[in-house]
Amino acid sequence: MAGARGEKVTMQEHMAINVSPGPIRPIRQISDYFPHFYPFAPALLRPRPAPLPALPNGPAPETALSSPVEEAQTPTAKAGVSQLPQCLEEQDGDSDETTALGSLEFTLLLDQQNCVLHCTIHRAKGLKPLDSGSIDTFVKANLLPGTSKASQLRTRTVRGSRGPRWDETLTYHGFTCQDAGRKTLRLCVCEESRLRRRAEPLGELRVPLKKLVPNLTRSFNICLEKRRLTKRPSSLDTARGMSLYEEEVVEAAGEERGRILLSLCYSSQRGGLLVGVLRCAHLAPMDANGYSDPFVRIFLRPNTGKKSKYKTTVRKKTLNPEFNEEFFYAGQREELAQKTLLVSVWDYDLGTADDFIGGLQLSINATGEKLRHWSECLARSDRRLELWHPLDGAPPQLGD
Numbered sequence: 001m002a003g004a005r006g007e008k009v010t011m012q013e014h015m016a017i018n019v020s021p022g023p024i025r026p027i028r029q030i031s032d033y034f035p036h037f038y039p040f041a042p043a044l045l046r047p048r049p050a051p052l053p054a055l056p057n058g059p060a061p062e063t064a065l066s067s068p069v070e071e072a073q074t075p076t077a078k079a080g081v082s083q084l085p086q087c088l089e090e091q092d093g094d095s096d097e098t099t100a101l102g103s104l105e106f107t108l109l110l111d112q113q114n115c116v117l118h119c120t121i122h123r124a125k126g127l128k129p130l131d132s133g134s135i136d137t138f139v140k141a142n143l144l145p146g147t148s149k150a151s152q153l154r155t156r157t158v159r160g161s162r163g164p165r166w167d168e169t170l171t172y173h174g175f176t177c178q179d180a181g182r183k184t185l186r187l188c189v190c191e192e193s194r195l196r197r198r199a200e201p202l203g204e205l206r207v208p209l210k211k212l213v214p215n216l217t218r219s220f221n222i223c224l225e226k227r228r229l230t231k232r233p234s235s236l237d238t239a240r241g242m243s244l245y246e247e248e249v250v251e252a253a254g255e256e257r258g259r260i261l262l263s264l265c266y267s268s269q270r271g272g273l274l275v276g277v278l279r280c281a282h283l284a285p286m287d288a289n290g291y292s293d294p295f296v297r298i299f300l301r302p303n304t305g306k307k308s309k310y311k312t313t314v315r316k317k318t319l320n321p322e323f324n325e326e327f328f329y330a331g332q333r334e335e336l337a338q339k340t341l342l343v344s345v346w347d348y349d350l351g352t353a354d355d356f357i358g359g360l361q362l363s364i365n366a367t368g369e370k371l372r373h374w375s376e377c378l379a380r381s382d383r384r385l386e387l388w389h390p391l392d393g394a395p396p397q398l399g400d
């Protein structure tokens with residue numbers, strides 16, 4: 001790119017620019033940037049709004065690790081971009097690798113009542129493109145541990161900026177406080193390239209979500225780090241042909257199949273049970289493309305001659321499908337309460353048998369939340385209750 005970002009500035013010019021203003025400590029600046037060959041780092045060339053002497057610390061060994069990125073952010077934080085500017089920059093002593101890749105501003109809100117995690121990506125600063133030229137970027141979010149695509153969300157692409165602003169909210173449905181206790185959010189800034197087929201990661205960061213307080217918006221401004229890849233455990237090789245190092249990684253035991261949001265209501269007006277299949281989240285990938293084509297089957301057992309089996313439509317190539325379909329079982333409330341509702345999620349495959357992803361059973365013999373859901377909705381009429389349930393791996397016995 002030409003113009004404002006500077007052409008091929010030579011290293012000598014870079015040194016001259018940084019040395020000349022006087023109070024700037026030239027050795028620190030050069031030692032920060034020399035190994036990276038980013039002589040045109042925009043934060044360095046831009047006129048500094050806050051002069052360096054404002055920094056409280058002298059050039060102690062730790063500050064040698066800090067970067068222009070951090071300094072450039074100071075005025076923003078003071079300007080009150082967020083009420084709680086929690087900068088979790090964890091400088092692991094990984095030298096300037098940790099700060100030279102730019103930074104990302106975002107806010108997180110865990111809506112406890114609706115089981116939703118909102119992740120609003122505001123903007124990045126000081127990104128370093130892989131090649132010289134225009135830089136088109138987007139942010140990809142994942143929840144770890146978990147298979148990468150099960151929780152993958154992304155922003156739109158913002159073109160031609162090293163300080164892109166997205167202001168876009170990514171929403172995780174079916175996200176509980178229990179999830180927050182054991183999940184980490186990974187945000188990765190990726191560069192979209194017309195030359196390369198895949199988007200390339202420019203840097204990533206990870207936030208342990210146990211730090212979140214439910215229903216309280218928290219703002220972050222975190223430096224990006226180099227991408228970390230982890231080996232895929234063989235136990236998760238459900239998708240045929242998926243590469244070993246695809247991306248991520250281990251799933252918490254018993255949660256690798258995903259979960260489903262169901263609603264139940266006994267309608268006194270219609271004289272039967274309404275079963276709503278609303279959505280699924282973080283489903284296991286069954287296809288080689290890393291996704292599934294999910295649909296849901298429900299079956300009320302034992303079958304008494306009335307229609308007992310239903311299925312939703314197929315949602316193509318997604319691990320977080322939204323169905324919002326409702327099904328009806330006629331019958332007396334007391335009689336229905338003695339039955340078992342089998343719910344199973346499948347991956348549709350053209351030409352071959354569908355793959356089972358996961359399932360669950362609701363009945364008076366169930367336990368925990370499954371029992372509560374069933375018994376509360378069938379103990380009274382016209383009480384609608386929506387609950388998330390984890391899917392387990394036992395294939396349903398469809399014969400009755």
Ligand code: CA
Nearest residue numbers: 287293348349
């Ligand atoms: Ca499929």
